[in-house]
Amino acid sequence: MNPDEQLYDEQVVRPYVISRGRTEARANLDLISLAVAVRQPTGLEVGLDPEHVAIVKMCVRPLSVAEIAATLDLPAGTVRVLLGDLLDAGFVAVQDPQPEVDVLDERMYRAVLDGLRAL
Amino acid sequence: MASVPSDKPHLPTPVKLLIAGGFGVGKTTMVGAVSEIRPLRTEEVLTDRSVGVDDLSGVEKKTTTTVAMDFGRISVGDDYVLYLFGTPGQERFWFVWDELAKGALGAVVLADTRRLSDCFPSVDYFERRGTPFVVAVNCFEGAPVYDLAEVKLALSLPPDIPVLLCDARRRASGKEVLITLVQHAYSKRPVASV
Numbered sequence: 152m153n154p155d156e157q158l159y160d161e162q163v164v165r166p167y168v169i170s171r172g173r174t175e176a177r178a179n180l181d182l183i184s185l186a187v188a189v190r191q192p193t194g195l196e197v198g199l200d201p202e203h204v205a206i207v208k209m210c211v212r213p214l215s216v217a218e219i220a221a222t223l224d225l226p227a228g229t230v231r232v233l234l235g236d237l238l239d240a241g242f243v244a245v246q247d248p249q250p251e252v253d254v255l256d257e258r259m260y261r262a263v264l265d266g267l268r269a270l
Numbered sequence: 271m272a273s274v275p276s277d278k279p280h281l282p283t284p285v286k287l288l289i290a291g292g293f294g295v296g297k298t299t300m301v302g303a304v305s306e307i308r309p310l311r312t313e314e315v316l317t318d319r320s321v322g323v324d325d326l327s328g329v330e331k332k333t334t335t336t337v338a339m340d341f342g343r344i345s346v347g348d349d350y351v352l353y354l355f356g357t358p359g360q361e362r363f364w365f366v367w368d369e370l371a372k373g374a375l376g377a378v379v380l381a382d383t384r385r386l387s388d389c390f391p392s393v394d395y396f397e398r399r400g401t402p403f404v405v406a407v408n409c410f411e412g413a414p415v416y417d418l419a420e421v422k423l424a425l426s427l428p429p430d431i432p433v434l435l436c437d438a439r440r441r442a443s444g445k446e447v448l449i450t451l452v453q454h455a456y457s458k459r460p461v462a463s464v
Contacts, residue, residue, distance in 0.1 A: 181369070182312065182341075183284035183353045213281050215353060217341055221310035226336070228314060246281050254375070259350060260456045263285055263375075266346020267452065270304060270445045 169202055169225065170232040180231045182217040186210050186245045196240070202233055207242045282351045286373055287448065290357040290396070291380030292388025296408045296438035297356035298340040300380065304444040305342025305354060313338050314366065337366045354448075357392070367395060376402040376455040378447055380438065384413050386424055393425055402455040404432040406447045 188210040192199055206219055216234065220227040237243040253259060289297045302309045313336050337358050344352040355370055357377075371377070377396050381389040389405070396403040407421055416424075418433045427433065432450050437443040 181373070182339075182355075183286050183373075185281045185284055185351070187279050187281055189279060213351075215284060215343075215351075217312040217339075217353065217355075218307075218310060218343070220312045221341075226313050244279055244281065246284075254455075254459045257456075259283070259285065260452060260459075262347050262350050263352060263452050264449060264456075266344060266350065266352065267445055267449050269346075270344065270441065 169200065170229045173232045180216050180234060180245060182227055183215045184246050185213040185215050186219070186234055186237075186243045187213040188242060189244050190242060192242065198236075199240075200233075203237055203242075206230070206233055206237060210243055280348075282345075282347075282349055285346075285350055285352050285375050286370075287352060287354050287451065288357055288370060288374050288377040288401075289354055289380060290377050290389075290392035290403075291359075292382065292385060292392075293359035295380045295382045295385075295388065296410075297359070297380055300378070300406075300408075300436075300438040300444050300447075301340055301342040301354045301356050303439055303441045304344060304448065306345060307343050309340045309342050309356075311338050311340050314369075337363050339366070339370070364395070371396075371399055371401055374401055376404075376451045378451055379403055379405045380436075381405055381407045381421065381425075382410060382413065383407060383416050383421065384410070386421070389425070393427070402451070402458045404434065404447065404451045404454055406434055406436040406438075408438045409435055 186206075188207045192204055192207055202223060202225070205223055209219060209222060216227055216230050219225075219234075220230045223230070234243060234245060238245055289300055291297055298309055339358060340356040342354045344354070346352055355374075357370060358366055377392070379389050379392045379396065393403070393405070405421070405425065405427065407416075407418070409415070418435065422429075422431075422433050425433075432454050434447060434450060436447050
């Protein structure tokens with residue numbers, strides 16, 4: 152053990168405070184699951200933390216869990232928990248779980264190749 | 271609780287591509303060269319259960335690890351959005367790779383001819399997992415220039431794996447690598463079962 156080791160790891164503790172100790176997200180979200188705001192908070196809601204509000208504000212256009220996490224400097228796991236809360240409260244819509252991209256969908260390959268060629 | 275609106279807004283389908291390879295091979299550089307946003311970094315806090323060799327009590331020791339991944343985004347029309355993830359360079363983060371590789375359309379393995387063996391773990395991983403991949407040799411200044419066939423031989427790659435030269439700093443080059451990858455993934459897509 153490293154003698155300089157802290158009693159707690161700030162990077163781990165703070166996110167757990169924000170998610171109130173929860174690590175399991177209600178929604179089945181991975182790093183690239185997209186979320187979009189469907190209504191904006193009025194500021195009078197009970198139970199919304201600043202992080203919740205920040206997420207809804209960002210998601211005026213669809214953003215992935217990874218982008219939200221990077222912008223708010225939170226671990227992806229914490230963002231998943233917060234998005235689950237926002238989904239329950241009707242502030243955001245999230246993508247239906249898509250465990251795998253449909254590798255049989257020719258339209259997808261065409262769209263991706265066209266997009267890359269246009270870069 | 272407020273009711274959830276029933277008319278769900280249209281959300282594009284995310285498509286994931288991975289950029290793998292050894293430490294310092296230019297993964298984040300390539301992500302940044304082709305991404306429409308500056309490369310972002312996301313962190314996953316993971317609990318890694320490991321059993322110490324000298325642990326006589328048999329109690330599992332849990333350690334938390336923070337793993338950082340750099341990623342970028344390319345919007346492709348209204349229906350799809352491409353996410354490029356640089357895989358963490360250290361081999362001890364295989365468990366993150368599994369989460370990253372799940373659902374990925376394909377992977378670029380970046381190689382540096384001065385340290386070709388650094389990309390072996392990535393090649394092995396994607397071969398074992400059946401993820402379509404291409405090998406892109408990043409042309410560092412001053413690095414020995416090899417014939418692509420030699421690189422292919424050195425990596426003992428199957429003949430159908432595309433190997434190409436690239437400059438990870440240039441958008442046009444990264445774009446060519448990604449197009450080659452998606453075309454390769456298309457050719458490798460499973461045949462629809464009836």
